[in-house]
Amino acid sequence: MxxxxxxxxxxxxxxxxxxxxxxxxxxxxxxxxxxxxxxxxxxxxxxxxxxxxxxxxxxxxxxxxxxxxxxxxxxxxxxxxxxxxxxxxxxxxxxxxxxxxxxxxSYGAAPAxxxxxxxxxxxxxxxxxxQELETVNRALAPKARAWDDIVSSEGSWSYRDVAHTLHQHKRIVIGEKRLVQALVTWGYLFRDHKGRPHAYQKYLEQGLFVEKIRTYQDQITGERRESSAPQVRITGKGIDMIYRRLAGELEVAS
Structure with a gap:
């Protein structure tokens, strides 16, 4: 060659x-x-x-x-x-x-x-x-509407579901563990002595997160029992907040 x-x-x-x-x-x-x-x-x-x-x-x-x-x-x-x-x-x-x-x-005499x-x-x-981008935007319009439905919803999502949603709708690649760590770093979550994440009360009151009691089945008695640590889930409002924070960091980094 x-x-x-x-x-x-x-x-x-x-x-x-x-x-x-x-x-x-x-x-x-x-x-x-x-x-x-x-x-x-x-x-x-x-x-x-x-x-x-x-x-x-x-x-x-x-x-x-x-x-x-x-x-x-x-x-x-x-x-x-x-x-x-x-x-x-x-x-x-x-x-x-x-x-x-x-x-x-070998490459002629063209000037630099x-x-x-x-x-x-x-x-x-x-x-x-x-024109290619305009075509892409038209194709993405249904996703944009779906995103609006998500962030305005009264439902809640797990960390994994939020990471998947950000990737699917906003092309932001972040795993479940990195998402939790980002929320801790930003000051929305804190970890207990066992390393489990919890939401600060003020952010629960702001509607960014909700806590749900988790239950499990006692292997000895067969009874349903409540876990001592509630499950933190992210609301539509919380997903929108996370997206804006991540998008802002990506823009600064670029």
Whole structure:
């Protein structure tokens, strides 16, 4: 694979390959640098025109087919990253990688892109995605109505159910244990000497949580007995609060 070139960004290899004189980037390498974990999902969201599979040899000489993206596809991947590092990575690509490729003479004599040209290309890609997003929004409309029904409901949910609901309706990935720990950290819950979570009284009064008495069957007498620790469940109002807190933290982190 004589057209394969490996660049290193902060000790992370980024493989590129020339196809018909045009540079293509290994998608997995871009995703690794930009902190995008779900490469398969990212791949599915890219247009066919900016991605393809290509055989590349690893260090052991084995050939494997990997997904590569064109220069335009690379810009789209950068746009999709929420990592602050994305801007610095983009500048590295345009100021070091592309000029080096062009310097070899294999990539023509096209000048390096200016910042304005980069923004223009990114906007072109973004505009092309607007219709796709509008289609997605129409598909998500029933989910939005379902979410409104949940947060306005008078019911209550377990921690696990809330974690699942956040993932299903808001694409926020958080497990049951992390959710409980977040509520403890935020000061809505506290743990007793056995580590069991309890809601503070003021938040019960605010309607964010409810406590339900749990019962169990005595294995000796067969009688139904009440547990000494009530079960904390989250109301629709509480789910909305959790979503807003998590969404706010994600926005700050980005």
């Amino acid at each position: 004589k057209d394969l070139t490996i660049f290193n960004y902060q000790n992370t290899p980024v493989r590129t390959v020339l196809i018909d004189g045009e540079p293509w980037f290994v998608l997995a390498d871009l995703a690794r640098v930009l902190g995008i974990k779900d490469v398969q999902r990212l791949n599915s969201r890219l247009d066919d025109g900016v991605r393809q599979t290509h055989p590349i040899q690893d260090r052991l000489g084995r050939t494997q087919n990997v997904t590569i993206v064109s220069e335009a596809g690379m810009y789209e991947v950068v746009i999709r990253s929420d990592k602050p590092e994305a801007a610095a990575f983009r500048r590295w690509i345009t100021s070091e990688v592309l000029p080096e490729i062009r310097k070899t003479g 892109l200016t910042e304005d040209e980069i923004v223009h290309r990114a906007l072109q890609i973004t505009v092309a995605k607007v």
